[in-house]
Amino acid sequence: MSNLQKGPLYLTNTLTRKKEEFIPLRPPHVGLYVCGPTVYSDVHLGNVRTFTTFDLLYRWLMHLGYKVRYVRNITDVGHLVGDVDEGEDKIAKRARLEQLEPMEIVQKYTNGFHDVMRLFNVLSPSIEPTATGHLIEQIEMVKRIIESGYGYEANGSVYFDVPKYAQKHAYGELSGRKIDELITNTRDTEGMDEKRSPLDFAIWKRAEAQHLMKWPSPWGEGFPGWHLECSAMSTKYLGQTFDIHGGGMDLKFPHHECEIAQSVAADGHAPVRYWMHGNMLTVNGRKMAKSEGNGFTPEELLTGNHKLLEKGYSAMTVRFFMLQCHYASTLDFSNAAMQASEKGLERLMAAMGTLEKLRPATNADPGQDEAVRGLAQRCHTAMNDDLNSPVMIAELFEAVRLINSANDGKVALGATAIEELRSLMNAMVFDVLGLRTEAAAAGDDTALDGLVQEFIRMRAEAKARKDFAASDRVRDQLAALGIVLKDTKEGTTWQRA
RNA sequence: GGUCGCGUGGCCGAGUGGCUAGGCACAGCUCUGCAAAAGCUGCUACAGCGGUUCGAGUCCGCUCGCGACCUCCA
Numbered sequence: 001m002s003n004l005q006k007g008p009l010y011l012t013n014t015l016t017r018k019k020e021e022f023i024p025l026r027p028p029h030v031g032l033y034v035c036g037p038t039v040y041s042d043v044h045l046g047n048v049r050t051f052t053t054f055d056l057l058y059r060w061l062m063h064l065g066y067k068v069r070y071v072r073n074i075t076d077v078g079h080l081v082g083d084v085d086e087g088e089d090k091i092a093k094r095a096r097l098e099q100l101e102p103m104e105i106v107q108k109y110t111n112g113f114h115d116v117m118r119l120f121n122v123l124s125p126s127i128e129p130t131a132t133g134h135l136i137e138q139i140e141m142v143k144r145i146i147e148s149g150y151g152y153e154a155n156g157s158v159y160f161d162v163p164k165y166a167q168k169h170a171y172g173e174l175s176g177r178k179i180d181e182l183i184t185n186t187r188d189t190e191g192m193d194e195k196r197s198p199l200d201f202a203i204w205k206r207a208e209a210q211h212l213m214k215w216p217s218p219w220g221e222g223f224p225g226w227h228l229e230c231s232a233m234s235t236k237y238l239g240q241t242f243d244i245h246g247g248g249m250d251l252k253f254p255h256h257e258c259e260i261a262q263s264v265a266a267d268g269h270a271p272v273r274y275w276m277h278g279n280m281l282t283v284n285g286r287k288m289a290k291s292e293g294n295g296f297t298p299e300e301l302l303t304g305n306h307k308l309l310e311k312g313y314s315a316m317t318v319r320f321f322m323l324q325c326h327y328a329s330t331l332d333f334s335n336a337a338m339q340a341s342e343k344g345l346e347r348l349m350a351a352m353g354t355l356e357k358l359r360p361a362t363n364a365d366p367g368q369d370e371a372v373r374g375l376a377q378r379c380h381t382a383m384n385d386d387l388n389s390p391v392m393i394a395e396l397f398e399a400v401r402l403i404n405s406a407n408d409g410k411v412a413l414g415a416t417a418i419e420e421l422r423s424l425m426n427a428m429v430f431d432v433l434g435l436r437t438e439a440a441a442a443g444d445d446t447a448l449d450g451l452v453q454e455f456i457r458m459r460a461e462a463k464a465r466k467d468f469a470a471s472d473r474v475r476d477q478l479a480a481l482g483i484v485l486k487d488t489k490e491g492t493t494w495q496r497a
Numbered sequence: 498g499g500u501c502g503c504g505u506g507g508c509c510g511a512g513u514g515g516c517u518a519g520g521c522a523c524a525g526c527u528c529u530g531c532a533a534a535a536g537c538u539g540c541u542a543c544a545g546c547g548g549u550u551c552g553a554g555u556c557c558g559c560u561c562g563c564g565a566c567c568u569c570c571a
Contacts, residue, residue: 017501035571043571050571079569090569175566181499182567226569248571278571279502285563289570324520325510330503330564337509340521347520350534382511390511394519404535408528468530475532486534493534 009064009384011244012328014252015174015275019386022274024243030066031242032058033234033272035251036128038075039109040090043116044295045318045333046281046288050248052319052434053278053327053387055122057246059432060383071237072125074113076106077132077213079226089223092212102213106132116298119315121434127237131229135215138224138232141266142204142217150265154194156206156220162199165261174260174275175253201258203228227258234271235263245272249279250287281322282332283308310335313342316435320345323389323433344397349437350495351400352429354407355422361406364414368402372417375399376424389433396428452483456492459485 009022024030034054037043061068079090095102142158145151150165151158165171166179182199202225207214214221234242240263247256256275263271280287283294296306304312321341325331375395382391399421405411413421429435455474462470475485486493
């Protein structure tokens with residue numbers, strides 16, 4: 001747990017809008033809850049950004065030595081289309097369109113989500129609870145809210161009484177909203193006479209006879225409200241008060257605001273100590289969203305088969321691109337930016353390979369030991385400063401220069417410096433940033449390597465007899481097949497273009 | 498309309514009272530049979546206008562432009 005002693009971690013708490021020192025309730029344990037996807041359609045790149053952001057947080061907390069219980073839910077019921085409380089359930093609608101059981105839809109898109117997470121090397125959470133798996137907990141929570149006087153039943157549905165809650169509690173404190181302004185700004189909502197106020201939201205919803213996803217409850221057959229599952233499941237697995245709750249910026253209101261209200265109403269205190277919100281991925285300056293039609297799926301990204309894509313990009317290129325931007329800033333997707341990240345990642349990963357082969361210099365410069373320690377310290381400080389991965393990556397490129405200079409014999413690194421550099425780079429690049437080599441992702445290249453090595457020998461022989469036409473032909477032919485040769489002092493190496 | 502945020506060099510993006518972020522691109526050099534790779538060097542910006550300050554991308558005000566949320570969205 002030595003890392004825990006290396007200075008405090010600061011996180012921007014979106015509840016207070018300040019950078020605060022992170023102090024867990026029960027160290028070394030940390031409770032982390034992140035709103036997961038509603039599994040009614042394919043995830044797009046914007047979704048991936050949020051999960052990558054909290055993957056970085058999860059990885060950094062573990063790197064610091066914390067024992068993290070990371071809960072990320074799957075929403076498989078209750079999330080309605082269009083107008084709150086009047087729209088159709090998203091999953092039920094999709095089931096009707098695809099002529100499948102709702103649970104087939106849930107399974108299909110849950111599988112797809114998991115595939116995408118694996119592709120982008122996003123770690124699995126400790127617990128991945130589903131809303132339908134926690135109906136009892138949700139019903140119990142509705143009961144507690146009714147008992148506390150903040151929930152009321154109307155025609156088989158149960159609503160949360162927002163104006164009443166706001167009299168005693170700070171409804172809107174997370175999203176910076178004032179109850180009066182909310183009432184003023186609410187547009188006309190027709191057919192909602194069950195609700196006492198347009199601000200009220202359903203915590204339990206009556207199901208019509210033809211509704212496919214419904215369960216018995218004290219108020220008749222129905223299904224839980226969308227906001228409720230997160231409150232019920234975070235309470236169950238992390239306790240009534242826990243350390244960190246994350247999610248996309250667009251969930252701040254009303255979703256997270258409602259979560260706070262539900263927990264306060266049911267259990268009497270605020271559920272979360274640090275709220276964190278990841279910012280949006282934009283395309284041409286606009287939020288990537290299904291409704292904008294500007295989203296592309298990971299598959300389209302990889303193949304480049306989309307009108308916004310000049311070519312395909314690997315998942316690791318995209319991950320690296322995202323991590324080069326601070327999570328709280330909007331990030332604009334562009335082909336030029338992607339290609340810049342692609343090149344940068346390639347250089348970083350090449351240096352990782354070089355570092356593995358680096359031998360200590362005989363005339364080691366002891367000053368370099370200190371330089372490496374400084375790098376490590378600055379990486380650590382950057383990440384502790386609200387997960388500043390872009391600054392940490394900038395430091396990694398300083399390390400890249402050091403590695404390459406050492407490889408060229410321009411800097412003399414001793415055994416200690418090399419060991420510490422390896423330890424630092426492996427930790428930051430693989431464990432914390434969660435990058436991996438494309439070869440590792442693609443599989444084994446042993447046969448191909450054997451073939452290419454044979455061509456490299458042929459080319460070396462041609463070069464030895466100064467037959468450059470022949471040697472260039474080998475190189476050009478391989479290049480045409482996507483195999484790039486590089487001559488170094490130690491011989492020729494190859495890699496995929 | 499309300500609330501919040503943003504505007505940084507050719508592009509992407511950190512920083513946030515005084516000191517070169519970094520990546521990509523571009524130019525020159527070194528190395529090389531030639532390339533590629535790598536290293537070195539160069540290009541040095543903070544939307545505009547005013548103010549505070551010894552000193553402002555950094556704080557304050559105004560103007561312009563853009564976005565997010567306020568309705569499902571990560």
